[in-house]
Amino acid sequence: MNAIPVIPTVAAVTAITIYVPRDSTAIALGANQVADAIVAEAQERGIPVKLIRNGSRGMFWLEPLVEVATAEGRIGYGPVELEDIGALFDADFLNGGAHALALGLVDQIPYLKNQERLTFARVGITDPVSLDDYLAHEGYAGLQRALSMSPEAVVQEVFDSGLRGRGGAAFPTGIKWKTVANAQAGQKYIVCNADEGDSGTFSDRMVMEDDPFVLIEGMTIAALAVGATQGYIYVRSEYPHAIVALNEAIAVANARSYLGKDICGSGKTFYLEVRKGAGAYVCGEETALLESLEGKRGMVRAKPPLPALEGLFGKPTVINNVISLASVPIILARGGAFYKNYGIGRSYGTLPMQLAGNIKFGGLVEKAFGVTLRELLFDFGGGTASGRVIRAVQVGGPLGPYLPESLFDTKIDYESFSAVGGTVGHGGIVVFDDTVDMAKQARYAMEFCVAESCGKCTPCRIGSTRGVEVIDKIVARANDGEDQPRQVTLLRDLCDTMINGSLCAMGNMTPLPVLSALNNFPEDFGIEAVQEVAEH
Amino acid sequence: METKAQVAAIIAELKPMPGAMLPILHAIQDAVGYVPSDIVPLIADELNLSRAEVHGVISYYHHFRQHAPGKHVVQICRAEACQARGSVALEAHAKQTLGCDYHGTTTDKQFSLEAVYCLGQCASGPNIMIGDDLYARVSNDKFNRLLQTKRGV
Ligand SMILES: Cc1cc2nc3c(=O)[nH]c(=O)nc-3n(C[C@H](O)[C@H](O)[C@H](O)COP(=O)(O)O)c2cc1C
Ligand code: SF4
Ligand code: FES
Numbered sequence: 001m002n003a004i005p006v007i008p009t010v011a012a013v014t015a016i017t018i019y020v021p022r023d024s025t026a027i028a029l030g031a032n033q034v035a036d037a038i039v040a041e042a043q044e045r046g047i048p049v050k051l052i053r054n055g056s057r058g059m060f061w062l063e064p065l066v067e068v069a070t071a072e073g074r075i076g077y078g079p080v081e082l083e084d085i086g087a088l089f090d091a092d093f094l095n096g097g098a099h100a101l102a103l104g105l106v107d108q109i110p111y112l113k114n115q116e117r118l119t120f121a122r123v124g125i126t127d128p129v130s131l132d133d134y135l136a137h138e139g140y141a142g143l144q145r146a147l148s149m150s151p152e153a154v155v156q157e158v159f160d161s162g163l164r165g166r167g168g169a170a171f172p173t174g175i176k177w178k179t180v181a182n183a184q185a186g187q188k189y190i191v192c193n194a195d196e197g198d199s200g201t202f203s204d205r206m207v208m209e210d211d212p213f214v215l216i217e218g219m220t221i222a223a224l225a226v227g228a229t230q231g232y233i234y235v236r237s238e239y240p241h242a243i244v245a246l247n248e249a250i251a252v253a254n255a256r257s258y259l260g261k262d263i264c265g266s267g268k269t270f271y272l273e274v275r276k277g278a279g280a281y282v283c284g285e286e287t288a289l290l291e292s293l294e295g296k297r298g299m300v301r302a303k304p305p306l307p308a309l310e311g312l313f314g315k316p317t318v319i320n321n322v323i324s325l326a327s328v329p330i331i332l333a334r335g336g337a338f339y340k341n342y343g344i345g346r347s348y349g350t351l352p353m354q355l356a357g358n359i360k361f362g363g364l365v366e367k368a369f370g371v372t373l374r375e376l377l378f379d380f381g382g383g384t385a386s387g388r389v390i391r392a393v394q395v396g397g398p399l400g401p402y403l404p405e406s407l408f409d410t411k412i413d414y415e416s417f418s419a420v421g422g423t424v425g426h427g428g429i430v431v432f433d434d435t436v437d438m439a440k441q442a443r444y445a446m447e448f449c450v451a452e453s454c455g456k457c458t459p460c461r462i463g464s465t466r467g468v469e470v471i472d473k474i475v476a477r478a479n480d481g482e483d484q485p486r487q488v489t490l491l492r493d494l495c496d497t498m499i500n501g502s503l504c505a506m507g508n509m510t511p512l513p514v515l516s517a518l519n520n521f522p523e524d525f526g527i528e529a530v531q532e533v534a535e536h
Numbered sequence: 537m538e539t540k541a542q543v544a545a546i547i548a549e550l551k552p553m554p555g556a557m558l559p560i561l562h563a564i565q566d567a568v569g570y571v572p573s574d575i576v577p578l579i580a581d582e583l584n585l586s587r588a589e590v591h592g593v594i595s596y597y598h599h600f601r602q603h604a605p606g607k608h609v610v611q612i613c614r615a616e617a618c619q620a621r622g623s624v625a626l627e628a629h630a631k632q633t634l635g636c637d638y639h640g641t642t643t644d645k646q647f648s649l650e651a652v653y654c655l656g657q658c659a660s661g662p663n664i665m666i667g668d669d670l671y672a673r674v675s676n677d678k679f680n681r682l683l684q685t686k687r688g689v
Binding site for chain 1: 557559562592596597615616618619621653655656657658661663673679
């Protein structure tokens with residue numbers, strides 16, 4: 001793995017502090033080489049520097065983003081390439097000198113400044129695996145307060161915050177915790193769903209790589225609240241850097257009594273372990289995930305029983321998404337009412353949204369619910385990376401519908417989105433320009449379902465294969481007036497069967513991208529106009 | 537034979553974990569490069585399962601391989617955000633350059649090609665992973681250069 005090199009720090013009283021991210025996107029764009037080269041160049045020039053591998057601020061078009069600590073604050077330079085380093089030193093960047101890559105004070109960059117970062121408050125700022133850095137930035141304030149409260153009061157605080165699960169289903173977290181807290185059992189579990197399989201989503205990854213302690217703290221608070229003593233973080237195998245960062249942080253937390261026996265001298269116990277997934281999208285579905293953790297094929301279980309009552313190894317289990325759990329520390333530290341003050345309608349708090357695909361300024365934007373899609377796409381995202389017009393946007397992962405321009409003014413909140421047939425899901429926003437072929441995207445949605453179906457229900461398992469074939473026929477017969485309408489009807493029937501005959505969202509939501517492509521972009525299928533509007 | 541002993545040691549060490557199956561399979565694949573079919577009976581015996589159950593788990597997950605891969609496994613992200621940034625053209629280029637399709641291995645056994653569905657780098661695609669190393673914004677040229685540096689390493 002592009003392992004983070006151990007960088008010798010040239011120790012001296014006057015060492016200048018430099019930050020180069022260890023986030024995997026930054027690494028994929030050359031951050032390790034840049035970090036090495038900066039240290040080497042400083043050594044050569046005899047300048048004492050202290051290099052910190054921070055997380056990413058989430059402005060990925062600027063990665064690798066190098067920051068220098070100055071008296072005024074942290075000044076950024078980016079995106080830095082190896083060949084820029086000599087010139088940066090020549091320009092005295094270590095003292096904030098002027099250079100073409102200079103970005104000024106990083107906190108003042110509008111993309112960052114205009115966000116409302118609660119869950120991501122520390123991300124990009126701290127050294128992800130330094131507990132002292134975490135503590136210096138309000139870390140473990142939530143746990144400290146939780147330790148002074150009764151478990152019931154902790155659950156109530158989370159309930160009062162209005163937090164709803166960020167993994168997709170948006171179920172109130174407080175109610176889930178209450179169910180587990182009230183269950184009678186000798187053993188209970190906290191399971192973190194870190195499978196993050198949706199295309200266009202990376203906020204879970206960023207929390208795990210760039211501020212792992214906030215997840216560990218959130219899970220510890222959950223454990224105290226419901227009476228669990230063992231936790232698992234189920235991380236997808238596609239995230240090796242997240243697994244490394246989590247394990248480093250867990251080791252530190254154990255060594256300093258923030259995990260394990262007698263947490264912070266409270267007499268409470270919580271053990272935490274990382275488990276690696278094995279490349280199955282459906283293992284993000286909570287019951288499939290539990291099966292997988294138990295060592296079986298990750299197939300969806302019928303509910304009831306709810307995992308809250310019979311979850312991992314048949315015991316009461318809190319299973320929550322990474323962002324849901326990582327939002328808990330600030331709720332406990334500042335109070336449920338503080339968190340609830342953000343947002344609109346019944347969507348309280350903030351959502352870390354992810355701008356992905358063909359977008360100029362792709363990255364992470366945490367805002368209170370209520371921001372519109374258009375604001376995200378243009379004010380933050382700056383339109384497409386290709387400079388062409390945005391034609392379609394898929395929100396909420398591979399099971400989310402493709403939205404046309406007419407829906408860009410929709411507010412991002414659970415109710416507004418569902419009113420227009422959209423899904424907020426995990427907050428992933430994938431942008432396509434006008435070169436996209438929407439029939440191909442519809443075909444891909446079915447193909448993805450073929451590859452990832454757990455196989456339990458026929459409509460999902462077989463229907464998706466038939467779906468690919470029917471879409472191929474529609475496109476092939478674009479000029480055949482006779483058969484095409486019949487094939488379109490067949491596709492709609494098939495989608496209807498999948499929606500109504502599938503056990504989980506894999507089967508009953510795959511029709512969303514397919515039908516939205518067909519309804520909003522019929523010309524790509526060689527169809528004149530929308531023939532009928534699908535019922536949901 | 538060496539492999540068998542290695543695998544036996546892995547199983548003995550990890551067996552006490554609750555839900556030990558996936559950790560065991562990961563450890564085997566990390567050590568051997570794949571999960572050889574002749575160790576299925578060994579795992580079945582040790583975990584008190586039928587061979588069919590063990591085989592069922594191995595074959596269910598995309599991550600586990602039942603045959604030895606090439607020296608470097610090249611994974612190309614096929615998911616939507618990368619598609620929107622040109623991954624479809626990169627896939628075609630990769631298949632042509634390597635002379636093999638997904639799940640295939642080059643004739644010199646240097647590279648195996650696999651599909652992956654999202655690497656969590658969706659703002660800066662097209663993305664690939666070679667072994668455990670991630671690369672973002674991969675153009676055809678960058679792809680060629682990466683293969684060149686990995687070749688023989
Ligand atoms: C096919 C499928 C895939 C899912 N993938 C994920 C995932 O990757 N991460 C996640 O947190 N939830 C995922 N979910 C939702 C989970 O089933 C579940 O709702 C979530 O873990 C509950 O946690 P929360 O209440 O904190 O959101 C998926 C659901 C389905 C049906
Ligand atoms: S809908 Fe598909 S993924 Fe979900 S349980 Fe049925 S077969 Fe499995
Ligand atoms: S879609 Fe390719 S990395 Fe996410």
